[in-house]
Amino acid sequence: MKQAGSPTPAVSHAARGPVGADHARAALIALDWGTTSLRAYLYDASGNVLATRASTAGIMNLPRNAEQGGFDAAFDDACGAWLEHAPGVPVIAAGMVGSAQGWLEAPYVDTPASAEALVAGIVRVEAACGVTLHIVPGVLQRGELPNVMRGEETQIFGALGEEASATNAANSTDSARRALIGLPGTHAKWAVVQAGRIERFHTFMTGEVFAALREHTILGRTMLTPDRPDTGAFLHGVNIAREKGQAGVLATIFSARTLGLTGQLSREQQPDYLSGLLIGHELAGLDAVLVQQQSALAGQSLRLIGNEALCERYRLALAQFGCVQAELVKHATERGLWRVASQAGLVKPAAQAARAG
């Protein structure tokens, strides 16, 4: 995704460095605060990222208990130096920090969820240092199989930001078109976005199930980590799930063991084969759901957000399902946080930084 010429504030990355002169230009601090990690971004008034901080102080991994000021301690550690040099800069945060186990609960916004609805759902918590954090809510899809996201909604609006603005300028019918966005990971999300709203989404526990199977079942016992990922074994797994997966993932995963017993899969091939099986089942399940909605993966043009190597695996797998247009969107998190902050009036793009309310 190119940034030049985009009406959305460009997000560029300065090298992470010590607090310096740049910070006089600081216009926003934004936090991507999840379960196991905290990432902080410092922006100038044009939305350029001046500096970043990353730590393992996720909400389940705070430096001390929440009751003993664990959130304050993690926040100070990540952003204290920035705030010292740029007092009064507005602060926004998204992710599990807004969950019931977070700093302050930001109740879910229902689907279909627009960026405006997210802004309206922002809650404010005052840190011990006197700074107000603006916490972005997650999104809830009600129903027999409810779905929730916290953090991904902000990434999705980050990925959409450029296009939404571009299509507004060029062709307004485009912005009404459905977009499919995938966020591979521990809990992979697939969201259908239409007219700038998250209409519905699905969660696949692919990453977490892979880890649990590998580390805590018999399948892991015969596995060895290969020197480099084995794409052939991965695609073999994808295609078994796609073509021979009728019995479901509870059945096909056993073949990671039996193909080893019969000498058809080496120990080093088994991890990638299992990964392929699970991602293949995820995509087959997604495809089945899309077909119910008069759509399909084949011929679909979609976007991926997340770890580049993992997204590349998904691109390979998607191609097996006839989907060859899967574009990796970079910096969706930073873009999304900036976009929500802008929409909330915390910053005025390409102008002087607004003061947080």
Add this chain to the structure above:
Amino acid sequence: MKQAGSPTPAVSHAARGPVGADHARAALIALDWGTTSLRAYLYDASGNVLATRASTAGIMNLPRNAEQGGFDAAFDDACGAWLEHAPGVPVIAAGMVGSAQGWLEAPYVDTPASAEALVAGIVRVEAACGVTLHIVPGVLQRGELPNVMRGEETQIFGALGEEASATNAANSTDSARRALIGLPGTHAKWAVVQAGRIERFHTFMTGEVFAALREHTILGRTMLTPDRPDTGAFLHGVNIAREKGQAGVLATIFSARTLGLTGQLSREQQPDYLSGLLIGHELAGLDAVLVQQQSALAGQSLRLIGNEALCERYRLALAQFGCVQAELVKHATERGLWRVASQAGLVKPAAQAARAG
């Protein structure tokens, strides 16, 4: 399954007790020797079980390393006293003891597998005490998704034994009819048996995946064990998998968490709901495979082997799929070991015990 009037040797259970006068009548020692447990049975010449022993000395849990005589130690511990009082009694064993990690590998017999083929595949290992163990091989189904069993083949022939003999006497067309046999558990097996042979089978890692999800993923964090199983929550899970499971198990399991977040499922209901989801996906997958074979679960008459409480859960779940004739077969393990030993000539039913070769 009634035993009276059956031409198959009846299996009855004497109370487990110390070595006594009964042992003079001992005709066979049989071992069900798995990964995490060892069960031993002492039979009289009519196939009645005189005594049983059970320990946790599975092949992955031997009292000492295999290289240091771990198998001998476990065998002596389980059967030493019996052998002292009944020297020369033949010994048969089935299960993982015949795997590559077992005492001696008994190479798999290919499907379709008859009892005769199992007998022909028996391997013999001499214990340090001089006794010869006859180890029954497992069954292998080759293909793109190979399947293996070790131990279950013996249980299946135990469940079939009575019927096979009965139908031989009464109606030989019955014995050519297909039978479907389910063995719920850590690795659930579903076998199609025809004309006394295991034609094909499927493995579902349902039990092991449930344990891994509950103990090693986010799903377990909000769960509490209920005082008694919650059948309503279990059936809810089964029916979600059956009716709304198109996206697959990687997607539906996340609802165990989200239904909790939305107040629709209590913490105590979540374990049974998750169990229902997994068993429901297993049966939906089995049904899909049966349909490919011009069959279906609906209207099917089948047999279940295994833990009674677990089989009862499967009966409830099967009824949701229109299968209301699921009969629990008791003592399939003891019956099967006796049957294979008889067929191997190790014992002569209703006569004096044969000596092991």
